[in-house]
Amino acid sequence: GSTGDDAAATGGGSGTASGGKVGIDFPRADSDFWNSYSKYVPQMAGELKVELMNPTNSQNDVAKLVANTQALVSQGAKVIVMAPQDTGAIASTLQQLENKKIPVVSVDTRPDKGKVYMVVRADNKAYGTKACEFLGEKLGGKGKVVQLMGALSSINGRDRAEAFRECMKTKFPGITVFDEPTEWEGSKAASMLQTRLEQNPDIKGVYMHAGGVHLAPTLQVLKAKGLLVQPDDPKHVFVVSNDGIPQEFDAIRKGEIDATVSQPADLYAKYALFYAKAAAEGTTFQPGPTDHDSTIISLPNGLEDQLPAPLVTKDNVDDQNLWGNQVK
């Protein structure tokens, strides 16, 4: 029962070449994951022959995102690709874009309200669940783990945290979880983890919400405590990360951490542009499985393509299909 693509469909389904300029806003310039994403965008645009405008950057500020969107529209954008890190405060903008019949592809986050043509994201709840299941099994269902959370104001951070907590409670009730809100800051992560290890030297697992900011501090703290040892050592602390950046893969290879959820930066870029082009051409999609190992699900305000986010462990870390192995 999808109604989300009516606006786009009115554009006329007969378009052949690219149907107009695509405006794209990057959410921030200071995170490794998003920097990889913004590197992939022009590359994919070339491959998909998308007419891309000069990208804007909203520096993690929804007010800037709104301003940038307005500017892109004034400059003639026919489709907007955005990644609203703040999913509530974008509603008015989506409403205005709908009024102007400009379809929106939302990457990484699902706006709470307002029409979207397609949401391209991986399931952040699944990240949390995968991390929980991995840690739970490794720890044999008991012990203590620390969750280095992102910011409370971030939907992705909240999704990961809730899913992780929920899964631990139902599937591994014997495991104690310490939640540490780090505001995505490495410095806070290091301090909190250090303090928690002091208090509970028997902590055996860590789930980090963002490898980009949490990886180095976590390794550093474990090293200082002499806990950075191979997985077969009884002192080993099991670490699951999230993002899938090359440094995480290196750490997995070295046995310093055990797994990461690879959030597919390349696929985000590719399918964001793919759907943007489709929107410009007036194509419509239906819920159901796709040709690229994912499923489109129906939302009240549009559709969502849930891209696969594989759990990377020592076993599959050298898989060349992982985006983290393609950048250097």
Next chain:
Amino acid sequence: MSTATPSATPSPPPSAAPAGRLRAGAGLRLGRFRDLTLVPVIVVLLVVGAFVDPVFLTVGNLTNVLQQQSALALVVLAEAMILIAGKFDLSLESTVGMAPAITVLVIPATAGGSGLLAIPLCLLIGAAIGAFNGFLILKFQLSAFVVTLAMMIVVHGLHLGLTGGKSLFELPESIMYLGGATWLGVPASIWIAAVLFAAGIVGLRYFRAGRALYAIGGNPDAARAAGIRVDRVLWTVFVIGGALAALAGVLETGRLGGISANQGVGWIFMVFAASVIGGVSMDGGKGTVLGALTGVLVIGLVENVLTLKGVPGEWKQLVYGGIILVALMISRVAGGKAQD
């Protein structure tokens, strides 16, 4: 008094008088334009913008810029008044998010008729925060800077705690209205900001209470000795400041259609930048609301030009900061006076 000059005092020597008057004229003219040292900067930005993109000088784009800046502008208005009175308020930025958020928690979207109370309630929350700041600073004699720094964290903490960090998007119509409505073809928020700035300019220039701010900021002891009820005036300014920040929150909420847990966070730097490059002194007693307004415009125009130009994200900050530095220097040269 006035009339009876004692005969012992002769009138000043004829030679000195005309010279004195002439000089007075020059001083006056300079004084008039001291608020407007950013005008050359604005002109430069308009010209540069026109070259960067033809869209820039369209009514639509400039209206967008004004609308985007209107909420920030209200906070700048509040901060400028507080700075002129010689105090600080860092907590305004947290009020921008917290006041509407609490309002929405109290009056949910489904409230019906009582939804009309949303805006008054929101302003009241802002005013209450201002009053509490004033209480701590004036009665407890704490430093305004640290008190409002702590309050910035507390107020935002309340917002986070009560909303659980979630964005709110089921909002009563009434609180959404102002930020989105258009009156006579111009966004309501621009009207509101314009009216309030006009009131601020007139109030601080032609009203006793407004002049009292300058006296207090310039020398609180002298102001007290001149019969100004310093504490009462300061308290009022904090209350008005809080209410203005809450109103800014309402405009921002309506414009964005939702209240994120980050609404307002980080604004205070821009607020201070706008006020201070607009000529408002951090030491109190100096500057005007009009000057602060030019500061807001400069910041809005810089952001707009950078967006239109499509400066890559990783270089944007550098360019942005660089332009502000240059703006500072231009205004310094235009104003001719050392800043502080």
Next chain:
Amino acid sequence: MSTATPSATPSPPPSAAPAGRLRAGAGLRLGRFRDLTLVPVIVVLLVVGAFVDPVFLTVGNLTNVLQQQSALALVVLAEAMILIAGKFDLSLESTVGMAPAITVLVIPATAGGSGLLAIPLCLLIGAAIGAFNGFLILKFQLSAFVVTLAMMIVVHGLHLGLTGGKSLFELPESIMYLGGATWLGVPASIWIAAVLFAAGIVGLRYFRAGRALYAIGGNPDAARAAGIRVDRVLWTVFVIGGALAALAGVLETGRLGGISANQGVGWIFMVFAASVIGGVSMDGGKGTVLGALTGVLVIGLVENVLTLKGVPGEWKQLVYGGIILVALMISRVAGGKAQD
């Protein structure tokens, strides 16, 4: 004083004199301890912490707290000196990330022997930023607040631009060493912070140059009249401040094992909070390095206690801000003097 009053002045009546001396004495004694108004707060925190968790009072935990705060402490030291001299530097927080990042770009991990130059180069970059700030503020006579606000954006912008916003993981050993090493069982960063704070305390108390900061901050005209080279001293302070921020960046880099694009971002609020609750005045001329250190400790202890207690994330900010407010009040009551 007191003894040889010239005979022309009748000695004060016996009743008044002791009272007068008493007051002076009390003032003096209070003056001594005015730096230490936060000590009761620290004691309260230690007691509360001990109740919250038995781990709190262990050597290991307290060492952790000190180590976690050491980088911030260096920036606080820098800011305290700058504030005492009556100026501002907001750009320090950006230097914390930018100086080591640029260093690593210039001297990559693979540089071998030249890797030893990493720390000197990093300090030099910090000093250069400070020197540029000083240049703009002193020679161009711009307001320190806005200049360093703009520079905060520019310096961070350079960091973002040159690294492309990426975290840097491949670091030369030499730059990692200080933040991670342990000397005589105590983290090197604690030693470094301790030595520099000791130097700061002694320097600002027992050296003419240090006293000159107070004179300049208290009344720059009077300082100039007393033969103090005001501009030179201020410039030096900005340069030292920049270098200290860069050193803080080195410690932080070593502690975290990498340089994220956000390193240092947002610190400045904590830096001001620590300085000002520690008794350093935003108006200049007042406060001590020791006081600022107590401010850092309070902030570190509060964070540690909150972490140990495991306050839920969404309420943490509120509790944190609330504690700082209470700390302010306690120190106000202990100090007995109105703050500014």
Next chain:
Amino acid sequence: MSVHVEARNVVKRFGPTVALNGAGISIAEGETHALLGRNGAGKSTLVSILTGLQAPDEGEVLFSGEAAPALADRDAWRRRVACVYQKSTIIPTLTVAENLFLNRQRTSGGLIRWGAVRREAREVLERYGVDVDAGALAGDLGVEQRQLVEIARALSFGARFIILDEPTAQLDGPAIERLFERMRALREQGVTMMYISHHLDEVYEICQSVTVFRDARHVLTRPVAELPHEELVAAMTGEATAAYQPRSRTAGDSVAISATGLSLRDRYQDVALEVRAGELVGLAGSGSSGKVGLAETLVGLRRADSGTIRINGAAVRPGDVPSALRAGLGFVPQDRHREGFVPLLSVAENATLPIAHKLGGFGTVSPSRRRARAVQMIEDLDIKTEGPDQPVGDLSGGNAQKVVLARALSDSPAALVVINPTAGVDVKAKQSLLGAVEDAVGRGAGALLVSDELDDLRICDRVLVMFHGRVVRDVPRGWSDQQLVAVMEGMEE
């Protein structure tokens, strides 16, 4: 005798103001040379040039025939000249000891020896008879004590040339006498001094020669002995000026200011006083007698521990300035810099602050009416300013003081309290200020004039003398200087 210090053809401008216009001075070795002139004549500007704080726009400064050092070489300047500036150069956040030895603290191995600094500071304070705790914060001192510290500091340098810019404006009789003793001793040691004051009798007492500036120019230089009083005043003002004649009047029946049973711990005890309409009452007392504290209580700047105050018959709320103003009070505070004016605001605005509510309806202030009032005040009190829009902070000291008096008189007060109104004010301005006070009294106001200056007190109908916090005598008009001083010093009961 050789010339020790010389300034030639000095021009100094501040924006549109020409503070010195080809003025010069030549001071012989070992003499004490007075520099006189009306407020704003450029005296302090010359001081800042002679001490190397500012460079002249034109002209040169010579010390013993040699060109002055470069502006940046502060140490060279400090070896040549020490100075008590008119504007306080005390750093309020530092202790008295440190202020005395700022930037020349005794060190060993680079470290400051605080014990030695404090000891030397105590010595200096003792030597100059300053009764101040060396460990006290300078900011906690009163104006008077601060001034004494500045003087002690300048004299303690051991410089061969000392400038004193209005050092006595805030001092009372004995303190001035002590200063003069020190100056005489220094002169015997061959120290050259330049002395600026608006008290001409002081000039006759300790100076050998005198230079007069008028309107930024040099007018004359003459040995003091050859220059009669009237001629000196004429040189300063550019015209013959008659000595001030106190007026006589009869007090009315209604009471303008009354106080009963006022006490404030450590300041004054159990004071009662009454000033009737049309009466001008003096309040005198030596240092720390409590007179200023009492006056400040009357106007609401301080709150008494007990007792009541009535202004025009209305009881005023203790410690509340607005309520005193509403009752019809005008006042001049003791320290114009601290409580007198807002430096950044214009003359017009400062002068009309208390009457802002009368300059427009509905809470507004009409700038044109404000200006008109201010122009009138500027004329009445002969304030030397570029115009009503000039910030008071840019005025010379005496003119700023006039603005403060203008403010006190702005509301045709029925009761007036003026504290040291003529501090730092030139002869003619003094006459016009006292004239303005007498005018107000003539129009029926009751005035209390608190002053250390016998000249000011002479216009009073009677003088209340305080001693150690109590009003000890009510001296009717017609006293002689010795009589009054004796009472003030508690020598006579």
